[in-house]
Amino acid sequence: MRNNYALCLLSLMLIVSYKASANEISGISGDVIALKANAASTENLIFKYDQSDYLILGLPYVYKTSIKTIGDVNIKVQFKNFGESRITIKDVSKVDLNKKDRERANAEALLIRAAIQSYDTSISPSFYFKNPVEGIISSRYGKKRFINEKPRSPHLALDIAANLGVEVSAPLKGRVILTGDFFYTGNTILIDHGFGLISSYSHLDSSIVKEGQMIQQGEVMGAVGETGRVTGPHLHWTIYLNKEKINPENLLKDNFLQNLFKASQDIL
Ligand SMILES: [Zn+2]
Incomplete structure (x- = not known):
């Protein structure tokens, strides 16, 4: 097929x-x-x-x-309406940032924003995503988020909770375009799957990939951790398509592409 x-x-x-x-x-x-x-x-x-x-x-x-x-x-x-999620971050320095941390977080946001502009036509995404980690979904896409009772940006990713050290693998082949230890997202890997489809993996305990490296579907990239701003070990999985953060859970559904084509709309 x-x-x-x-x-x-x-x-x-x-x-x-x-x-x-x-x-x-x-x-x-x-x-x-x-x-x-x-x-x-x-x-x-x-x-x-x-x-x-x-x-x-x-x-x-x-x-x-x-x-x-x-x-x-x-x-x-x-x-x-995707519902809401309320979390408590005990380390208030991760919620109300001092000047130095704010500058760091802003600089990292720019780095990530630059990375997702990537548009690699040498890789063709199949859209047959595999689950990147064995675990339990702990927070879904789109939830309104309250941190320490204050409203924050919605959660535009899928959280999969797993034990520290559980392997995280590439759900689709691609090229590693950014790695780093960031204020909010901790140890993070961004992968370009081609044609504006990009995914990111955050809060990792360890990462074993390097920027520029090609990675195959199912290849281990690192391990689940609790680095950055977290309440416990989990993978925060973000997917961008044409620079929009989309709902990762949809892509894991059986026959995703066939159903997408079936439901296609006509712009002829
Ligand atoms: Zn998350």
């Missing part, structure tokens, strides 16, 4: 043509959607499946239903 999804890598500029249609393209906060493209050339992902081209886009998290423009496509992104 996998060979049916040959990636079309022919073109780079976004030229998607539209059919005047009353149908609005829509999707849910943090989802991935497939749009039937008219042999489009694009900076986003184009998959060929069953004689058609599909543009695959990640939708942003939204605080309320709103129209977002991704590439040249206007999409109605629907708000979803």
Whole structure:
């Protein structure tokens, strides 16, 4: 089946043509959607499946239903209430940062932001994600977060709790584009899977990969830890697609791609 999804890598500029249609393209906060493209050339992902081209886009998290423009496509992104999570961080210096820590955290945020601009067309993502760690989901994507009772940014990642030292492996092949020991996320690895699909692994106890290294699906990258700002050992797993943080749990569902194509919307 996998060979049916040959990636079309022919073109780079976004030229998607539209059919005047009353149908609005829509999707849910943090989802991935497939749009039937008219042999489009694009900076986003184009998959060929069953004689058609599909543009695959990640939708942003939204605080309320709103129209977002991704590439040249206007999409109605629907708000979803993912619930909330309240955590207590005893070390208040990790919540109310002093000047030095704030400067450090800001500099690291810029480093991460620069890394996710990466757009490597030499790697073709299959989208057949494997679970990166054996554990228990401890916090899902999209939850409104309160730290020490104060509202904070929503949790746009999947937390998988596991014992210290449990192996973390690459869910999909890619290239390591950033590693570091960061204020919030502790020991962190970012992997570029190609065409704007990037994932990150945080709070690791140890990391055994180097920047620039290619890593295969299932290859061990490090071990679960509790570095950075945490309440206990877990993996904080973030996935970016076209620079939006999407819901990692969706990608682990059986037949993810087939169902995505089945539900595709028409922009011809
Ligand atoms: Zn998390």
